[in-house]
Amino acid sequence: MNIKDASELTHVPAKTIRYYEDIGLIVPQRGPNGYRVFSDSDVNKLGFIGRARALGFTIEDCRTLVSLWEDDRRESADVKRIAEDHLEAIDAKIAALHEIRETLDDLVHRCAGDHRPNCPILESIGKEQS
Amino acid sequence: MNIKDASELTHVPAKTIRYYEDIGLIVPQRGPNGYRVFSDSDVNKLGFIGRARALGFTIEDCRTLVSLWEDDRRESADVKRIAEDHLEAIDAKIAALHEIRETLDDLVHRCAGDHRPNCPILESIGKEQS
DNA sequence: ATAGGGCTTCCACCTACTGGAAGGTCAAGA
DNA sequence: TCTTGACCTTCCAGTAGGTGGAAGCCCTAT
Incomplete structure (x- = not known):
């Protein structure tokens, strides 16, 4: 899916999603046209980040929380x-x-x-x- | 008086005082050596701004409040x-x-x-x- | 073919400072 | 008189977390 759909599903503005990619929070694939392609897992992660941000966690906290979230041995x-x-x-x-x-x-x-x-x-x- | 004394009297960091001058909140005189010279009135104003900021007013609010403070016909x-x-x-x-x-x-x-x-x-x- | 919507990058701007570098000034002591 | 150290100056960059806008590509429908 493209950025707009990911944005609507997660309530994270497209601009913000691009920013999150800039700072390495998420790394969506790219299609042959250069467009970002968001997998379900990307969307989940984005939603997670959005909700963590809504709870007031800093970006750095989000980075850590995401990695813990993805770590079975946390x-x-x-x-x-x-x-x-x-x-x-x-x-x-x-x-x-x-x-x-x-x-x-x-x-x-x-x-x-x-x-x-x-x-x-x-x-x-x-x-x-x- | 020089910036350090003004800073200590008002509890506004010297860096911040310079910043306030940059954005035109205060306009201290300059001595022949180029140093800022703070009058009592400058210090009062700085103190006012410091306390307004401590109450959470934005810089723009402070600008308005200072001008009202100085206006007898407010x-x-x-x-x-x-x-x-x-x-x-x-x-x-x-x-x-x-x-x-x-x-x-x-x-x-x-x-x-x-x-x-x-x-x-x-x-x-x-x-x-x- | 063209219009529109969506996508891209890049650069600037926002708030309110703060840190640091490079260099000028001043007063006190050897 | 020289030097040392505490001041002072300007200027540039960075902080957090985006947001706005311009210039330009892409894709689909008519």
């Missing part, structure tokens, strides 16, 4: 470690965002949002924090 | 709109991360993490979602 501990590290990173990100969110929410609530220049948001950003 | 509504939009974006990001987090957490808990190849994490990423 140890699930290796997979779990990657997932746990990622989970920790996500928790950290959520915590950071949450803190920002609280500050911002407070500022927004304190700002009149009218035609006058007085603004607690700017005042707060403008002065050094304790 | 309307707080303009500031509030920017902050509200940003708050919404943050909420969306938190929600997305939270969803990922739950999925990932479930998978991690279901994975034995031992020497055996059997792995619910890979199985889940490997098969199409309903």
Whole structure:
């Protein structure tokens, strides 16, 4: 199958598929016309990558996960470690965002949002924090 | 004052300060030796930008916020709109991360993490979602 | 034969920096 | 006075993960 069909089946944009080939994540065959030819296994792999990316794994993580996925002699501990590290990173990100969110929410609530220049948001950003 | 002092006072790395000048966010004077010379007002502005960035505002938002900050005739509504939009974006990001987090957490808990190849994490990423 | 859609490569751009190389400047100490 | 080391400068390249667009080939249907 050609790139468009692979793209539609996996919900990975064609541009992105080409990019994944560029960085060696997938290596589809080529037809006599130079077109990429995607096998079922290519499509599966692409779907796997797409779902791993949707879970926020980095490309490098995806590379590792794919190779573990394809390795019959993998140890699930290796997979779990990657997932746990990622989970920790996500928790950290959520915590950071949450803190920002609280500050911002407070500022927004304190700002009149009218035609006058007085603004607690700017005042707060403008002065050094304790 | 020179870049290092401005950097230390504002906690904005010197490299980043130079970058901010590149993109026209700040325009420090130059001394006869070509060194950047930072006035108190430059430092204040830099601090403002640093804190706005720490709240997750984009550089373009910072540009607008700085100009509103410096404008006596601003309307707080303009500031509030920017902050509200940003708050919404943050909420969306938190929600997305939270969803990922739950999925990932479930998978991690279901994975034995031992020497055996059997792995619910890979199985889940490997098969199409309903 | 021509029109359209799909395919190819390549290059540039995005955000917000960061690292490093090559070289100029300045103040303090021998 | 010379030298050393800490500054400072510019410029180029790279990061993550794509996305947009141009120029040009290919394939099928009419």
